[in-house]
Amino acid sequence: MATAAHSGVPAKAPSRKDLSGPALRTFFRIADAWGLKEAEQMKLLGLDSRSTFQTWKRGAVAAIPKDALERISYVMGIYKGLKMLLPRTANEWVRKPNEAPLFAGRPAIERMASGNVADLYVVRQYIDAQRG
Template sequence: MAKASIVRARDRRNLTGPALRTFFRIADAWGLREQEQMRLLGLESRSTFQSWKRGAVAAIPRDALERISYVMGIYKGLRILLPRTADEWVRKPNKAPIFGGRSALERMTSGNVADLYVVRQYVDAQRGWR
């Protein structure tokens, strides 16, 4: 059991740098404000956020990696679906029932990882992935 925990910790350390760099590139493409980025990452502390942004962290929590994974999937799916307007789509009001007239970004920044999952599932369904 202890060995499995060590492997997972090592995997998180190996994934942290690439995951954060990718997340911040997506955040730039989407024009996200600092508070929106923090909500997507599940962070409340601005100093922790700033450390992550500088890359001054050995390993981020599993929850944050999961959140980044959903953001990456949403980003990739939107690039396939809407090559020209993918980055703008996240802020546009959406009539789909899961958004209730709000934007995908509003749903994603609710603070709940489940909302990232729902948006990811929606984008995948639009692509024909189930």
């Protein structure tokens, strides 16, 4: 069990509030690196409301829902995996047509931005499997 530095007291797990700001900042940096459109970003985050999206983008939110944190976690894992697999072309990969059965000739972003968190999960699993 993790403990707070030298105190012998178990470390407190970070709350959604603690994670929300850093998670959103990281997500928006990845979205910029990938050249994602606003609509794609909203789908990845599981949002329907543009005003909520804009609030999150400004960082004016105390805590985002657990579902959004899960989605961001998958996006971060995909990003990291791609950087390991394709250091020079990782950011372009999401837009390139992909012949793998999972993508059926379409770019990965189409699958990822379906709005379904399960699609983020399967793309993350695909990237992890490619890494071996």
